[in-house]
Structures are given as C-alpha cells and as structure tokens.
Amino acid sequence: MKITPDVFEAFLKCSTKCWLRATGEPSTGASYSEWLKTQNDSYRLIGTRRLVAEFSNDEVVLSPDIESFKVAKWRLTSNLAVQAQMDCCVLESEIHALECMPTEAQKKLSEFIPIRFVFTNRLSEDDKLVLAFDAFALSKYLGREISLGKIIHGDDRATLKVKTSALTSEVRTVTGKIATLLASHSPPDLVLNRHCVECEFRDRCRQKAIEQDDLSLLSNMTEKERRKFNSKGIFTVSVTQRPMRLSIELSKS
Numbered sequence: 001m002k003i004t005p006d007v008f009e010a011f012l013k014c015s016t017k018c019w020l021r022a023t024g025e026p027s028t029g030a031s032y033s034e035w036l037k038t039q040n041d042s043y044r045l046i047g048t049r050r051l052v053a054e055f056s057n058d059e060v061v062l063s064p065d066i067e068s069f070k071v072a073k074w075r076l077t078s079n080l081a082v083q084a085q086m087d088c089c090v091l092e093s094e095i096h097a098l099e100c101m102p103t104e105a106q107k108k109l110s111e112f113i114p115i116r117f118v119f120t121n122r123l124s125e126d127d128k129l130v131l132a133f134d135a136f137a138l139s140k141y142l143g144r145e146i147s148l149g150k151i152i153h154g155d156d157r158a159t160l161k162v163k164t165s166a167l168t169s170e171v172r173t174v175t176g177k178i179a180t181l182l183a184s185h186s187p188p189d190l191v192l193n194r195h196c197v198e199c200e201f202r203d204r205c206r207q208k209a210i211e212q213d214d215l216s217l218l219s220n221m222t223e224k225e226r227r228k229f230n231s232k233g234i235f236t237v238s239v240t241q242r243p244m245r246l247s248i249e250l251s252k253s
Contacts, residue, residue, distance in 0.1 A: 001089040001182050003175060008133045011178050011196040012126045016189045022182050027200035036198065043119035044096055047152055051097055051115070069142055070124030072100045072110050072143050072144045091137040098138075099150075114138055114149045114164075116238040121154035129174070132167035136175075 002022075011018035027033070052060055059075035060203060061068070068074070080095040097115040108207040111123050114134045118127050128151070147165040152158070195200050 001179060002092050003089050003178055003182075004092050004135055005094075005130050007173065007178065009126060009130050011174060012129060014193060014199070015181055016190055016205060017195070017199055017201055018178060019184075019187045020204075022178075025193040025201065025204075028203040032198045033200040033202075039119045040117070044117040045205070047157065048097055050157070051152070052076065052078065066142070070109075071114070072102070072112075074100075075100050082137050082141040084137055086140065086175075088176065089182075091133075091140055091175070093134050093137040095134050095138060107129060109144065111148070112142070112146060113136065114146065115148070116151050118151055118153040121156075121158075123151060123153055123160060127151060127153075128162050129167060129171065131162055131173075132171050134166040135164035136168060136171045147247075 007018055007022045010021045020140055055076050061077050063072040064072075064074065064077055064082070064166045076097065080098050082091075082093055084091045084252050094119050095114045097204070099113040099115060099180060101111040101113060103110060114131065116127075116131045116134060129153055131149045139146045145165060147163065149162045149164045151160045151162060153160065190205060190208055192205060196205060
C-alpha cells in the first residue's frame with residue numbers, strides 16, 4: 001500500500017477521490033482538473049529553475065544519496081524522491097525542492113527545509129498539510145525531525161514558512177485513515193460534495209449517484225441533514241419526495 005502526496009491531497013477533498021486515485025482509476029476528463037494540473041506543473045518547473053539560479057553550481061546537487069545528508073555540503077536539490085516504510089503502508093514523495101541550511105556548530109546537524117510550489121495566489125490549509133506530508137515522509141526517510149517547510153506560490157512568488165512539526169500529528173491521523181480506506185476491497189460510500197466541480201472523477205461519480213438516486217444529489221442538503229435521513233433508513237432522493245408528513249416526523253425526532 002503506497003501513499004503519495006496526490007493520494008494524501010485527494011483524501012483531504014474526498015475519500016472516494018482518494019480511493020480512485022490510489023487504485024489507478026482513469027480520469028473521466030474534467031477539463032478544470034486537467035487545467036489545474038497543467039498550471040501547477042508549469043509553475044513548479046519555472047519555480048525550480050529560478051530557485052536553482054539563486055545558488056552557485058557547486059551548491060546544487062542532483063539525486064543526493066542518503067549518506068550525503070549526514071555531512072551535507074550542498075545547499076539545494078530538486079525533485080528528490082523519498083520512500084519510507086511504515087507499519088501500515090509505504091510513504092512515497094517527490095519533494096519539489098530541498099534546501100540545506102548548514103549550521104555553524106560542527107556537531108550540530110544541518111537543517112533541511114522541503115519546498116513546495118503552488119501556483120495559486122491564495123493558499124489553503126490543505127496546501128500546508130501536503131507540505132507537512134512531504135516533511136513527514138522526509139523525516140521517516142532520514143530518521144530525523146523536519147520541523148520547517150516553505151511554500152512558494154502565486155504571481156509574485158511569495159514564500160510562506162510553515163512549521164511542519166506542528167502538523168505532524170494531523171498528518172499521522174490522515175495517513176492512518178487513508179491506510180484503513182485503501183485496505184478495503186471496495187470504494188467508500190459515494191457522497192457528492194462541493195469539490196466535485198473540479199474533480200477528474202466528477203462525471204463518473206455523478207452518474208453513479210444518479211443510478212443510486214443518492215441523497216447527495218440534493219446540493220442544498222447539508223451533511224448533518226443527510227446523516228439524519230440516513231439514521232432513519234432513508235438514502236435515496238425519491239423517498240424524500242413522499243408526503244410532507246415524513247419531513248415533519250424527521251424534524252420532530
């Protein structure tokens with residue numbers, strides 16, 4: 001079982017999306033999701049080139065082996081693939097860029113700062129958590145804490161420093177939930193949500209929701225209301241169209 005940043009980020013949006021990505025389900029062709037990926041890939045490529053240009057040639061290395069981290073004399077590497085085994089899964093990430101901050105004290109280890117590029121001007125909490133996932137995977141790979149990360153984002157290439165160590169507990173929790181989800185041989189219960197409009201599996205999920213007459217087709221119904229209906233054994237839209245007495249009974253319960 002392998003958990004990557006793409007799988008991790010998908011879970012933050014929707015458990016069904018996470019399961020479909022992890023199991024290799026082909027995209028149903030949502031143009032917006034393709035556009036987002038193209039924008040992020042382009043921004044990452046340009047951002048990496050600009051970042052590398054800020055360092056001298058002897059400060060930049062490609063694909064450093066794990067031994068070189070112990071006495072690192074380099075300052076920057078990019079597209080660093082890391083993999084670490086956990087009890088329940090394998091963590092795998094390709095870190096966009098990694099900065100090495102040497103220390104003056106000889107006996108003190110250098111500080112490593114993972115960097116992630118995000119093309120949007122406004123960042124979300126999910127962006128910070130994905131960076132924290134990178135840091136978590138790197139910490140497992142190196143066997144040491146990675147306490148700080150950076151996100152370079154937006155038109156002005158603004159830099160946001162993120163205390164990744166403060167998010168480690170949440171990353172562990174999400175990773176555990178993903179491992180449990182992927183251990184199943186079938187996808188989770190389908191629930192449409194606001195993220196569907198930008199998801200590559202939008203058409204697939206909506207078609208299945210229509211076939212199942214799922215309550216989540218009612219976009220104005222909140223999750224709390226849907227759970228209330230579910231607790232009464234009501235899972236389809238057609239049942240909610242019965243006489244008003246049903247709604248009254250539910251509201252009293």
